[in-house]
Amino acid sequence: MEEKRIGEKILRIMVGDITERDTDAIVNAANNYLQHGGGVAGAIVKKGGLIIQEESNKIGFVPTGSAAITSAGALKAKYVIHAVGPKWGEGDEEAKLKNAVRASLEIATKNNLKSISFPAISSGIYGVPRELVASVLVKVAYEYLRDIQTSLEVVEFCLFDEETFRYFKEEFDKI
16 A cells, blocks of 8 residues: 655555445446446445445446446445546546546545545456546546545545556656
């Protein structure tokens, strides 16, 4: 685990299981229809319970680059923020990914949350290169904590494996 202070706030990177994080919110790398079958989404619903899928069904469609919030069921976190990142090859992936991260941070702020944990959105089945994902996520989170009046005190990236962590550490060290 590594941390950097941005004023009074903390930006953190770590390797771990995002479903075990006790932050106010964890971020789910979601699809447009919030159907949580596999990957991070499937793990979140499996551990958190069907309530997450039921609330997601009520929300319905979420455009790429946007996010929505549900309760977290039986998870340690209070909320799940469902961020819809881009699929590699659909065009304008970097801008869409920035928007998805920013939308998640804005939802956290609007709900007066103090802490949020992100996975490497779009780097799994959606195929966005991990170096691009790391660059966008770290940069957007850093700029948000630095520039925006927010309730957030901790923004972390809880990464699935050491290889992904290395990409994030490279970006983290540039701050």
